[in-house]
Amino acid sequence: MKPFTFERAQTVPEALSLIGADGAFLAGGTNLVDHLRLGIREVDALVDIRRLDLTEITGTETGGVRIGALVRNSDLAAHPLIRQRFPFVAEALLSGASGQIRNMATTGGNLLQRTRCVYFQDLTTPCNKREPGSGCAALEGFGRYNAVLGTSEACVAVHPSDLCVPLAALDAEVLVEGPSGPRRIPFAAFHRLPGDQPQLDTTLRPGELIVALELPPLPLAxxxxxxxxxxxxxxxxxxxxxxxxxxxxxxxxxxxxxxxxxxxxxxxxxxxxxxxxxxxxxxxxxxxxxxxxxxxxxxxxxxxxxxxxxxxxxxxxxxxxxxxxxxxxxxxxxxxxx
Ligand SMILES: Cc1cc2nc3c(=O)[nH]c(=O)nc-3n(C[C@H](O)[C@H](O)[C@H](O)COP(=O)(O)OP(=O)(O)OC[C@H]3O[C@@H](n4cnc5c(N)ncnc54)[C@H](O)[C@@H]3O)c2cc1C
Ligand code: SF4
CATH class of the missing domain: 3.30.390.50 (CO dehydrogenase flavoprotein, C-terminal domain)
Incomplete structure (x- = not known):
């Protein structure tokens, strides 16, 4: 494993100042730590964000809900506002992973978890997402899990998150802070199709931190x-x-x-x-x-x-x-x- 520095941020500005050009934020670690161990991801710096004050779930005046990026998946699924206003969000969370993992995994991390394509996780095979330009082993290989919509010649992987499916139906917004200030990303513009740059899963810019998620009011939900x-x-x-x-x-x-x-x-x-x-x-x-x-x-x-x-x-x-x-x-x- 490539050596990296480890810092623990206490505030959002501190986290942004520590991340550097090739760092990663550590939230629950349930996806990132596996990737560091497997050699899928190499970083210069790991910035632990678990002490940041991003753990609140609050109702908005208009009837929506704001969810801090560090709210654990299990806490989100159990919250009365989510269960009453957005039951499919609670159901999606409870269908994912295991109780232990949901107790660790965070809202922001869930949005940024990477594909479970078997070749992405196997360093001995070509994978354009892991190593751009190397090819895509899934095109001719084991294709049971491959995507059926929005694919490209470069990548046919699917997004693995359960939580993100109702979020797409809700027109949620992702709130981020970064080197150029805060911005809101509509959920439909957050995750990408692979095109010829499958290494990019999202439109998050380098060094940006997800601070919250906003679910707009939707009585239908x-x-x-x-x-x-x-x-x-x-x-x-x-x-x-x-x-x-x-x-x-x-x-x-x-x-x-x-x-x-x-x-x-x-x-x-x-x-x-x-x-x-x-x-x-x-x-x-x-x-x-x-x-x-x-x-x-x-x-x-x-x-x-x-x-x-x-x-x-x-x-x-x-x-x-x-x-x-x-x-x-x-x-x-x-x-x-x-
Ligand atoms: C065995 C197993 C089974 C699973 N099954 C399911 C399943 O059925 N359904 C499902 O949906 N998920 C499943 N998961 C995935 C799990 O939900 C994710 O691993 C988890 O949500 C990631 O959250 P985390 O906080 O641990 O993220 P981390 O592992 O800490 O981070 C993941 C990525 O997000 C980045 N990151 C984290 N927080 C932020 C932030 N606030 N701002 C910017 N970047 C950030 C990290 O740098 C990293 O790149 C499973 C995981 C495992 C290990
Ligand atoms: S489908 Fe995507 S993630 Fe899977 S091997 Fe091909 S390029 Fe890699």
Missing amino acids: QRSTYRKVRERASYAFALVSVAAALRVEGGRVADVRIALGGAAHRPWRAAVAEAALIGQPDTADAFTAAITAELAPARTGPHNAYKLPLIRNTVVAVLEELRNGTTARRRAEQGGEG
Whole structure:
């Protein structure tokens, strides 16, 4: 492992002053420490940010919620404001990792966790994300987990976060501080598609620190849910996942939000499906037509073609459940945790 300095920051300005050109902020460490050990990431400096005062969850005057970047995943999932106003955020968090990891992992770190593509983590194989220009072993190799939307010739990896899927549906904002001052990044502009620069997961600039996340008010989200399809009942990343919220009036869709996980290099807002559904009957046929339109540009190979029917069926099942008002029953049957 390359030697690095270790500093513990007490304030945000101190953290920004310590980070340097090739440093990394250490939050929960559940992703970064593995990457340092494996040699996927090399840094000159590690700046521990765990003492920063970024652990508050507060309701905003307009009915939204502001979440400090260092709020632990388990604390966020349990918070009454999140459970009442944004239940699909709590469900997504509880479906991720394990209780122990959720007790360590932070909100900011969850947004910045890196792909679980098996080749990204294997230093013996080519990977454009790990080493730009080296090639992409996943294109011709084991492709079961590969993305189906927004891929490029350079990278077909998916974003692994559960939390980020409902955040995409919510139009959350990421609040950052950096060398050029504070700025707000709309969630849709935070994670990138791979294009020809798959080494860049996000639009965060060098040296910038996430300080908070803001969820705007969305009464619709009180009737929302998150469903994760995976290979084991727990402790596994999503093959595909769906975050959705639905309002029906007089048998027609009045408002809807849909986002997909396990589908693309970033959490995928299903804007085509949403637009297609407004004003349509709240039937399985209409739900199927809308998600089929969303998936029209999808590209698959022999190993991941299964994702298209899986996404379609999961979206339709989730929307039917929201329409029928049976989400609460399913949650109770599952004991609240996925
Ligand atoms: C075995 C295992 C299973 C998992 N399963 C799931 C799962 O099913 N679903 C899921 O969503 N996740 C899962 N995870 C991922 C886990 O949620 C992430 O590792 C975690 O959220 C990262 O948070 P952290 O605070 O530990 O980040 P760290 O590891 O500390 O940091 C991750 C990255 O973010 C940067 N960073 C952290 N905070 C900030 C900040 N405030 N500003 C700027 N940069 C920052 C760090 O420099 C680093 O680059 C799993 C992890 C493990 C180890
Ligand atoms: S899909 Fe992306 S992360 Fe995986 S090997 Fe190819 S370039 Fe690397």
